[in-house]
Amino acid sequence: MAHSDDHNTRSFSSLVVDGMERAPSRAMLHAVGFKSEDFKKPQIGIASTWSMVTPCNMHINKLADAAGVGVDQANGKAVIFNTITISDGISMGTEGMKYSLVSREVIADSIETVVGCQGFDGVVAIGGCDKNMPGCMIAISRLNRPAIFVYGGTIMPGCHKDKKLDVVSVFEAVGARANNQIDDAELAAIEAKAIPGAGSCGGMYTANTMASAIEALGMSLPNSSAQAAISNDKRLDCERAGAAVLELLKNDIKPSDIMTKAAFENAITIVIALGGSTNAVLHILAMANAAKVDITLDDFTRIGQRVPLLADLKPSGRYLMTELIEIGGIQPLMKILLDNGLLHGDCMTVTGKTLTENLADVKPYPIEQEIIHSLKNPIKKDSHLVVLYGNLAPGGSVAKITGKEGLRFVGTAKVFDAEEQALKSILNGDIVKGDVIVIRYEGPKGGPGMREMLSPTSAIMGKGLGKEVALITDGRFSGGTHGFVVGHITPEAYVGGPLAIIENGDTITIDAETNELKLDINEHEIASRLESWKQPTPRYTRGVLAKYAKLVNSASQGAVTDNLD
Numbered sequence: 001m002a003h004s005d006d007h008n009t010r011s012f013s014s015l016v017v018d019g020m021e022r023a024p025s026r027a028m029l030h031a032v033g034f035k036s037e038d039f040k041k042p043q044i045g046i047a048s049t050w051s052m053v054t055p056c057n058m059h060i061n062k063l064a065d066a067a068g069v070g071v072d073q074a075n076g077k078a079v080i081f082n083t084i085t086i087s088d089g090i091s092m093g094t095e096g097m098k099y100s101l102v103s104r105e106v107i108a109d110s111i112e113t114v115v116g117c118q119g120f121d122g123v124v125a126i127g128g129c130d131k132n133m134p135g136c137m138i139a140i141s142r143l144n145r146p147a148i149f150v151y152g153g154t155i156m157p158g159c160h161k162d163k164k165l166d167v168v169s170v171f172e173a174v175g176a177r178a179n180n181q182i183d184d185a186e187l188a189a190i191e192a193k194a195i196p197g198a199g200s201c202g203g204m205y206t207a208n209t210m211a212s213a214i215e216a217l218g219m220s221l222p223n224s225s226a227q228a229a230i231s232n233d234k235r236l237d238c239e240r241a242g243a244a245v246l247e248l249l250k251n252d253i254k255p256s257d258i259m260t261k262a263a264f265e266n267a268i269t270i271v272i273a274l275g276g277s278t279n280a281v282l283h284i285l286a287m288a289n290a291a292k293v294d295i296t297l298d299d300f301t302r303i304g305q306r307v308p309l310l311a312d313l314k315p316s317g318r319y320l321m322t323e324l325i326e327i328g329g330i331q332p333l334m335k336i337l338l339d340n341g342l343l344h345g346d347c348m349t350v351t352g353k354t355l356t357e358n359l360a361d362v363k364p365y366p367i368e369q370e371i372i373h374s375l376k377n378p379i380k381k382d383s384h385l386v387v388l389y390g391n392l393a394p395g396g397s398v399a400k401i402t403g404k405e406g407l408r409f410v411g412t413a414k415v416f417d418a419e420e421q422a423l424k425s426i427l428n429g430d431i432v433k434g435d436v437i438v439i440r441y442e443g444p445k446g447g448p449g450m451r452e453m454l455s456p457t458s459a460i461m462g463k464g465l466g467k468e469v470a471l472i473t474d475g476r477f478s479g480g481t482h483g484f485v486v487g488h489i490t491p492e493a494y495v496g497g498p499l500a501i502i503e504n505g506d507t508i509t510i511d512a513e514t515n516e517l518k519l520d521i522n523e524h525e526i527a528s529r530l531e532s533w534k535q536p537t538p539r540y541t542r543g544v545l546a547k548y549a550k551l552v553n554s555a556s557q558g559a560v561t562d563n564l565d
Contacts, residue, residue: 038077044245045120046071046080047111047139049132049152054087056128056207059198059229060152063238067124067150070242078242079120083110085129088452088478089167089201093423098449100131101476102548104286105561107135112142121145122245126238128152128199128229130206130479133214134283138560140219141290144256146248148241148350149219151211153229154321155199165194166202168315168480171454175462178427199229203314205479208321209276210283212330216270218258218349222358226329228322247352259291262344266355268295268303269342272383273333274311277479278400278487279452281385285558297387297396297556301515304383307342309402310373315482316402317379319371327369328362335362340375379403388486388510388517391526392472392498395490396556400477401512405484408513409470411436413506418442419451419475426459433468436508438499441536442475444559446494448540448549454478457485470510472517474499476555486510486517488555494536501529 026039048064051057068078084106091097107127115123122145125136133149140147158165173190176182182190200207211225221241227234248254264284271280281300288295310333313319324330337343338359345356365372373379379402386399401407414431415438416422422439425431437456444450453475460469460483470484474492477485491497498519502508507520519526540546551561 034077041075041077042121042246042249043077043079043118044071044122044124044242045115045118046078046242047114047123047125047136048080048082049085049107049127049129050082051085053085054090054129055155055195055198056087056200057085057132057152060126060128063126063150063152063234066235066238067126067242070239071124071246074243074246076246079118081114083107085132088130092171092452092478093419093455097451098447098545100452101444101450101559102544104131104135104138105548106544107132108138108142111136111139115139115143115145122249123147124150124241124245126150126152128207130210130279133207133210134287137214137219137287138290140255141259141287144254146245146253147219147255148221148245148248149214150238150241151214151220151224151227153199153227153231153234154208154325155202155229156196157202157320157322158194158196160190160193164320165190166314166320167195168201168203168205168458170194171458171480172462175427175459177462178459179463197230201480202320202322203480204274204276204311204321205315206277206279207479209271209274209280209479212274212276213267213271213280213284215330216334217263217267218347218355219255221350222331223329226321226325228325244350248350251352253348253352256291258348258350259293260347261293261295263347264288264293264295265299265303266343266347268300269307269337270330270334272304272307272309272385273337274330275309275313275316275379275384275402278385278398278477279479281398282476282488282555282559286560289558289560289563300383300385301387304385307383308375308378309380309384310375310378312371312373312379315480316404324371327365327371331359331362332365333372335359335364336375386512386515388512388515390516390518392508392517392519393489394498395554397486397489397517399486399510399512400481401484402482405467407511409436409484409510411470411508413438413502413504413508415440415502415504419453419456422456423459426456426463431460431465431469433465435469436510437469437471438502439471439473439475440493440499440502442473443492443494444552444555445549446474446492446536448545448552450555450559451475452478453485453487454480457481457483472508472510474555484510489517490554490556492555496530496533496535498526498530500533501526
């Protein structure tokens with residue numbers, strides 16, 4: 001049986017048949033439904049992120065059952081267990097959002113803990129909401145046992161006045177209401193209709209971005225990223241995943257055989273072509289770290305110079321994930337990129353075949369579709385994910401610039417030490433054309449937890465200021481964010497990064513052509529301000545947020561908590 005060097009525990013199947021000293025183990029397993037013949041089968045853990053906390057995950061218990069059926073029918077023994085999830089959408093703009101990125105680490109730790117303790121021979125992990133996916137993948141990398149990730153699937157769109165809605169529609173409606181563009185009744189109607197049922201947020205936001213990245217990485221079955229949450233296709237995806245893990249076990253194909261440097265480059269390529277979330281940068285860095293693969297911010301720049309933005313998907317585009325599903329999902333896009341030398345076709349995948357073999361019979365998109373542009377007519381000739389350096393971000397930062405916002409912004413700083421302060425100012429009409437909103441002390445350590453700034457950025461859009469103001473932060477952004485925004489600024493303000501010494505009225509330059517984020521004051525003044533700066537008192541001294549703040553590293557390194565050397 002295949003196991004990693006770091007988790008060199010004996011497999012379940014060897015433990016349970018290994019003499020009379022294992023009788024107590026068998027007795028406990030009889031109690032949870034094992035029959036005598038099951039003790040001779042490989043045991044596959046099914047990691048379910050089911051919860052009624054969020055619509056993204058409310059259906060995953062049924063998907064876990066389907067994966068279990070697939071395992072059992074392939075002569076394995078499935079054991080379903082749970083881990084946590086939280087809801088970004090519900091906690092957005094509140095103190096609770098500080099737990100969001102933390103949950104990625106909790107999910108990874110909990111899956112590693114159960115699989116390592118129980119000695120499972122393989123793993124199927126099923127995730128829905130944003131942090132589920134990288135959390136599952138970090139655990140899979142650490143454990144390095146045959147494993148497959150299954151995406152819980154995307155939500156169907158809501159509808160109001162013949163207009164398709166999603167969760168970001170509600171956030172932007174709040175801004176529109178504050179600007180008196182709609183009334184209370186209209187806001188209430190949008191709120192009630194935007195999210196009709198189970199599944200992850202419907203644009204190319206973080207969940208769909210990460211699902212697509214993991215499929216391109218080779219760790220999901222083909223099409224897993226492009227299926228509706230409530231569909232027969234998704235149920236079959238789970239059943240097939242259950243059976244496929246046993247084939248991986250039989251052929252000794254481990255995550256480390258699949259999650260190579262080239263495979264991560266494939267994942268980055270797909271994220272860029274789809275116009276994916278800035279969170280993908282953070283999560284891919286973290287996943288690569290767990291897999292002991294050298295991926296840095298500069299890899300995103302290098303790949304982004306040759307890979308164009310092709311997908312006209314929300315938030316910056318017109319279409320939803322369900323509409324991409326209707327024309328074939330991401331497989332035809334991957335075939336286009338492969339045929340044009342933009343993907344590594346020799347990478348192994350969880351099918352036991354290479355990427356080239358998987359894509360051999362994929363049919364092209366319908367001729368009349370407008371969602372995926374051709375390579376000859378891209379939305380943007382290079383990446384929308386722009387890594388900026390400069391005297392405000394000596395360790396790097398990440399901007400999401402599709403070109404629709406322009407490529408350069410020079411403005412006047414309005415500084416806030418917390419998201420709530422900035423949102424109040426935006427809704428009150430204090431932000432005007434030419435402002436650069438600075439939200440600091442929201443980084444991994446300073447927040448702690450690196451909150452997403454969807455409420456402020458959506459309020460900006462709702463106010464009609466999307467092309468007239470910019471926002472920079474050491475926090476991060478929802479996949480639903482669009483506009484002239486820069487996040488993940490490192491070093492973060494809490495550890496004395498230059499973001500901490502910006503003052504109201506300072507001039508800030510954001511340049512996506514020179515890849516620079518600059519505070520327009522001289523070096524002597526910067527040094528003087530840093531000399532007089534004092535670190536704020538920690539906001540949490542006990543509990544999970546305090547532990548996270550103590551352990552977490554820089555956003556430019558993935559904001560991981562297990563680099564302890």
